[in-house]
Amino acid sequence: MKKLLTGNEALARGAWEAGVHFASAYPGTPSTEILENMTTYKEVISEWAPNEKVALEAAVGAAIAGGRSMASMKHVGLNVAADPLFTFVYQGVNGGCVVITADEPGQHSSQNEQDNRNYAIAAKMPMMEPSTSQEAKDFMMEAFEVSEKFDIPVLMRMTTRGCHSKGIVECGDRKEVPIKEYHKDVTKYVTVPANAKKMRIKLEDKLAGLLEYSESTPMNRIEDNGKKVGVVVSGMCYCFAKEVFGDTVNYLKLGFTHPLPEKMMTKFCTGLEKVYVIEENDPILEQALQRLGFADIVVGKSLFPKYDELTSDVIRKCVTGKVLESIEYDHKDIVNRPPALCAGCPHRGFFYELGKRKNVMVTGDIGCYTLAFAPPYNAMDTATCMGASFSSGHGAAKIFDKAGSDYRVVSVLGDSTFFHSGMTSLTECIYNNSKTVSVILDNRITGMTGHQQNPGSGKLADGTTDATMLDIETVCRALGAKNIKTIDPNNLKLVKETLDWALGLDGPSVIITKYPCVLKKFSEDDKNKFPNAYKSKDVVDADKCVGCKFCLKSGCPALFLNRDTKKAEIDPLQCVGCGVCEQICGQKAIRKETK
Amino acid sequence: METKSVLLVGVGGQGTILASKLLTLGLMEEGYDVKMSEIHGMSQRGGSVSSQVRYGDKVWSPVIEKGSADLIVSFEKMEALRWLEYLKPSGKVVVNNHEMMPMPVIMGQADYAADIIDQIKKACKDVTVVNATDEAMKLGNGKTQNIVLLGALIKAMSLEGINWEAIIKANVKPNFVEDNLKALKVGMSLV
Numbered sequence: 001m002k003k004l005l006t007g008n009e010a011l012a013r014g015a016w017e018a019g020v021h022f023a024s025a026y027p028g029t030p031s032t033e034i035l036e037n038m039t040t041y042k043e044v045i046s047e048w049a050p051n052e053k054v055a056l057e058a059a060v061g062a063a064i065a066g067g068r069s070m071a072s073m074k075h076v077g078l079n080v081a082a083d084p085l086f087t088f089v090y091q092g093v094n095g096g097c098v099v100i101t102a103d104e105p106g107q108h109s110s111q112n113e114q115d116n117r118n119y120a121i122a123a124k125m126p127m128m129e130p131s132t133s134q135e136a137k138d139f140m141m142e143a144f145e146v147s148e149k150f151d152i153p154v155l156m157r158m159t160t161r162g163c164h165s166k167g168i169v170e171c172g173d174r175k176e177v178p179i180k181e182y183h184k185d186v187t188k189y190v191t192v193p194a195n196a197k198k199m200r201i202k203l204e205d206k207l208a209g210l211l212e213y214s215e216s217t218p219m220n221r222i223e224d225n226g227k228k229v230g231v232v233v234s235g236m237c238y239c240f241a242k243e244v245f246g247d248t249v250n251y252l253k254l255g256f257t258h259p260l261p262e263k264m265m266t267k268f269c270t271g272l273e274k275v276y277v278i279e280e281n282d283p284i285l286e287q288a289l290q291r292l293g294f295a296d297i298v299v300g301k302s303l304f305p306k307y308d309e310l311t312s313d314v315i316r317k318c319v320t321g322k323v324l325e326s327i328e329y330d331h332k333d334i335v336n337r338p339p340a341l342c343a344g345c346p347h348r349g350f351f352y353e354l355g356k357r358k359n360v361m362v363t364g365d366i367g368c369y370t371l372a373f374a375p376p377y378n379a380m381d382t383a384t385c386m387g388a389s390f391s392s393g394h395g396a397a398k399i400f401d402k403a404g405s406d407y408r409v410v411s412v413l414g415d416s417t418f419f420h421s422g423m424t425s426l427t428e429c430i431y432n433n434s435k436t437v438s439v440i441l442d443n444r445i446t447g448m449t450g451h452q453q454n455p456g457s458g459k460l461a462d463g464t465t466d467a468t469m470l471d472i473e474t475v476c477r478a479l480g481a482k483n484i485k486t487i488d489p490n491n492l493k494l495v496k497e498t499l500d501w502a503l504g505l506d507g508p509s510v511i512i513t514k515y516p517c518v519l520k521k522f523s524e525d526d527k528n529k530f531p532n533a534y535k536s537k538d539v540v541d542a543d544k545c546v547g548c549k550f551c552l553k554s555g556c557p558a559l560f561l562n563r564d565t566k567k568a569e570i571d572p573l574q575c576v577g578c579g580v581c582e583q584i585c586g587q588k589a590i591r592k593e594t595k
Numbered sequence: 596m597e598t599k600s601v602l603l604v605g606v607g608g609q610g611t612i613l614a615s616k617l618l619t620l621g622l623m624e625e626g627y628d629v630k631m632s633e634i635h636g637m638s639q640r641g642g643s644v645s646s647q648v649r650y651g652d653k654v655w656s657p658v659i660e661k662g663s664a665d666l667i668v669s670f671e672k673m674e675a676l677r678w679l680e681y682l683k684p685s686g687k688v689v690v691n692n693h694e695m696m697p698m699p700v701i702m703g704q705a706d707y708a709a710d711i712i713d714q715i716k717k718a719c720k721d722v723t724v725v726n727a728t729d730e731a732m733k734l735g736n737g738k739t740q741n742i743v744l745l746g747a748l749i750k751a752m753s754l755e756g757i758n759w760e761a762i763i764k765a766n767v768k769p770n771f772v773e774d775n776l777k778a779l780k781v782g783m784s785l786v
Contacts, residue, residue, distance in 0.1 A: 004623050004631075108634050165632035165657035168623055243656040313660040326662030326680045329718035333708035334677050337606065337697040339642035376702060552701055557641050560696045561703065573737065 005169045007162040010133040011072070011100060012037035013169065014140025019177030020044055021067035021095065024055035026420065027449035028074030029109035030163035031102035035072055036452070039462045043174065048452055048461045051386070051420040052077035056099060057084045063097035063153070064189055066180035068144050072100035075116045076385065080421070082119070088153055089125045090199040091189050092206075094180050096147035098140065100156045102163050105280035106309040109160075111366065111385065113307060115281035120155045120258040124203055126210050127155040127258035128219065129235035133167035139219065139255060144177075146213065150206050155258075159280065161236045161309065211259040219255030220264055226250075228273040232265070232285055236309075237278045243312035244319065249276075260288050269294045276303075276319070280310050341371055343558035344534055344576035346443055346515035350489040352554055352580065353496050355379035359406045360503075361396055365389035365413035365422075368448045369441050372412075376555045380412070387421030389413045390429055390438050397434040408503050410437040416446035416454040418472060423479065429508045430480040437502040438481075438510050440472055441489070443517040444526060451520060458525050469525070472512055481510045489513035492583045518576055536577030537593045540568045544589035551581045551590065598651035600659045601752060603744075604678045605670025606695045607644045610741030614668075615646035617745060617766060621757040622650045632657035641698070643674055668748045670727070670740065671695050672711040679718055687721040689747045689786065691740065693728040723751070725785040731778060739771075739778035746782020755783070 005013060011034050015023065023046045025035035038046035045062075049055035052073040062069035073081060078101045085099065101119065104110040120127035128143055130136040136158070143154040187195050214220060225247045233241050234254040241251070252268040254260070269275050269289065277286040277300035286300030303318050304310055317323050341348050347369045354362065355377040364370055364380040365388060373380035382392060393411030400407040411429075413422050418440050429436045446452040453459045458469035476484050483505055487494050495513075502509040516526045518534055526533075545567040551559055558574035559581060561567070568589070570581075582590045601618070603611045615631055622629045627650040634645070647659045664682050668689045669675030675690040682688065690712065699705040708714070716722045725747050731740040742763075749755060763775050 002623065004619055004629060160634070161632060161657060164634065165630055166619060167630050167654075167657070168628065239655045239657065243660075311658045311660070312656050316660070324660055324662030325684055327682055327684055327718050329676075329679060330714065333706075333711065333714065335673060335697045335699050335705045335707065337641070337643040337673070337677075338699075339607070340698045342641065374698075375704075549703060552703065555698070555702070557696070557698065557701065560701050563707075563709075 001171045003169050003171050004166050005133045005137070006033065006164055006166050007130065007133050007136045007158055008033035008164070009037050010136035010169050011140050011156065011158070012041070013171060014137035015070055015098070016041040016044060017137070017172050017174050018141040018144045019068055019175050020070055020144070021179060022059065022062035022069040023047070023072070024049045024058045025072040026050070026052045026055050026077055027446050027452040028077050028102070029449055030104065030160040031072050031074045031077070031100065031158075032449045032452065033163070034100060035461065046461050048454060050455055052081040053084060056081040056088070059097055059099070060084055060088050060091075063093040063095045064091070064182070065094065066182050067095040068097070068177055069095060070098045070100065073102070074110065075101055075103040075114050076110065076112065078116055078119055080386070085119070086123045087191050089123050090191060090196055090203060092151035093147055093153060094182065096144035097153040098143045098147060098156055099153055100158060102158045102160070104160050106160065111383065113281060115284070117157055117257065117284050118282065120157070121284070124207060125153060125155050125258070126150065126256070127157055128255055129157045129257050130162060130255065131235055131238040131253070133165070133169045135255060136162065137169050137171070142219070150210055150213070152206050152210075157235065157257075159236050207259055214256050214259050214261040215263050217256050220261045221253050222264065222268050223251040223253060230268060230272045230275040232268070232275055232277045232289065234279065234285065237280060240310055240312045240315055241278050244315045254285070257285075260285070262288070262292060265289060266292055269297065272297060274299060276300075278304060278310055278315060281306065338374065339371060340557050341368065341555065342518050343556050343574040344518035344578040346489050346513065346517065346578070347372065347441055348554060348556065348578070349492055349580045350439070350441065350495055350513050351377040351379045352584070353492055353499060354410060357410075357499065359408065361400075361407055361409050363389045363393035363396060363409060363411040365417050367414040367417055367441075369412055369414060376553045386417055387413065387425045390422055390425030390436070393436045393438065394425070394429045394432065394434045397436045401435060408435065408437070410439060410499075412439045412441055414447065415440060415442040415444065415456045415472060416452075419455045419470070423475065426476065426481065426510070427479050434508055435506060436508050437499070438508065440510065440512045442472055442512055442514045443520070444514075445517050445520045447517045447519070451517070458523055463521075476510045476512070481508065483507070483509035484512070485510075486512040486514050489515055490578050490580055492580065518578075534576040534578070537572055537575045538570055538577050538579065538582055538590050539593045540570055541589045541591060542567050544587050546587055546589075548587070551585050554581050554584055556581060596651050598649055598654050599752065600664045601648045601748065602659055602664040602667045602678060602681055603646040603648070603670070603748070604667065604674045605644055606674065607642050609670040610738065611644055611646045611670060614741040614745040614748075615648055617759070617762055618648055618748065620766060621754065621759055621762045622648075624762065625757050628652060628654045630654045630657035643677060645678065666748065666751055668744055668751075670744060673697065673707065675715055676711055679715065682719060686719070687723070687751055688715060688719050689723045689725060689744065689751055690715060691727040691744060692724050723747070723786050725782070727782065727785075730781050730785070734774060734777050734781065736774045739774050742775045742778035743782035743785070746779040747786045750783045750786035
């Protein structure tokens, strides 16, 4: 049966066909749809974990208990999960386990461009890199076999283009794999030094076996077109290179990239006049070829960029110096269209008020609200990683305090980010007692990645099964917070008063803005608690509007100035009646539409 | 056959993804090798979005190079101008006569030029301007503008031979099938 699948859909399909029993993940572009697709396979226990470390640890437990398991995450997520990863490689598995990392050359939706192939090398684990959706499915199935045969977890390395592009995949049925029997074995699973030292030595034997496998697996192959120029390539770059070179070069197509098949690489390069190594980000394959003695014929990062995607246009330009002919025209009237907070976004009211504050450093975090750094709000000073807002805010507040500075710190993160790693950061603020205002923008869902459930949303990963709903205010109280207020962020007066209150305190405080994301499919709980949300529209009374443009400072994409009348208008297709602009307008020219 | 490349561009939320999904399913049914690439994530939030569809006997890269698209279907005027450099010099443009204001325009930092369509026509010989949003509103469901544009795309690429009705019936929620079939028909009549 043929299906058109994205790489992410194909990975989920492959895991399902391979009989996987347990899948865990934390959402993050471009990996999110892997677990979302797993939830459609009812034979599999599929869960959103609070963060990537927890997701991997749950998969570790599931594998040790005898099930086939997987954990998927974006590249920076593997940083969070790195702690269990390195030791899990020593322990090995019972049921097979596959860890998926979705890297982002080009940083379409990420804060950095780290190359997670380095993790396979550092953790000493096998790695696979599919080039197509078909390979994503096939490799995933093979990965479980490799994991069980060599008693080691497998790293599946994807990149954005592979995750999010579709191709035709020949699909099969699920092969039910019995859950293996669990045997207690402290020498295998308890990594006290005495045991771990033995595991470390045994790991070298496993790697030796994997090296042999790497030389013989069809995932690694030579495509000999009888040419004197070769291309060494893995992952999506294979497709990009084929687009440019076609059959005019020989290829060493690598799908199993740690440990690398050194004999095959040597065989491939021997006799060639030139070898292009086409790999995004770090020169890992290139350096391996240099070590093997081919430095004089290998062309890699001296020609191809160390950053961004190496799509066919980039390769073409590097190799031939040319690009395809295209239309020339004037670009001066093309206006940038940066992403913006949606019309009705419950973060808008809060950032509108926060942006007005002087002498406030706003430490931000990872989520839709990071967009508040931009005009018109200009309400963010930093964004580092998940959870860093509260902890970095703490450090900054301590220094401002020590320096006798007037600067105060407001730290902002979302509900899902709070559960991910904000709770430990809030503990820092409270335990070490800083003059911080820690704000949890609780929009009742994981927003930016497209609405995944989280421990605060009251639903499991499938979106329908009821779950224990963690109450954020109660959690903050349990962590020792004494000054806590939960507010409606669409009420500007209340937002202002609450910020005044918090900034007037001499110790840590917590503000929770609680209002569901405008794009969220409301749960019963949301419907009960927010019965009037997004059920109206605002309109501008043209007689009262003086064209002062003050309302445009709300940064709402539904509001614009009519070119001809020079008065504000509201796009009825976008407006959901949040009422923020009504409160901003000094002329009282904006009101709810009467039906 | 040589690989064909179709670029669907617009603003996040306009429905480019569903249109390109239906397109790729139809092409697969017809026996073509098909690849499609999209970028999700932050760009969803009112940003500029693209779906890249390539089909033929054997497709390698899912990504369309600058200067290689056979057709650009733009759901919004400014986006057509933005992506025009991806068109082959001999390529076609189908553009929806619809404006969505980017944030710098809303903020008064930039103007939305009134002659965008003229600029596109000046740069490219084969331009078809359609009122997909208006046509969809006339049908009673503005959201079907994406299917109106899919209809125009099908005509522009001479893909009428594929059973699109069956593709829509199999992949669209039952309540929306009728609206979408009407929209498809209207779209096909516009090119």
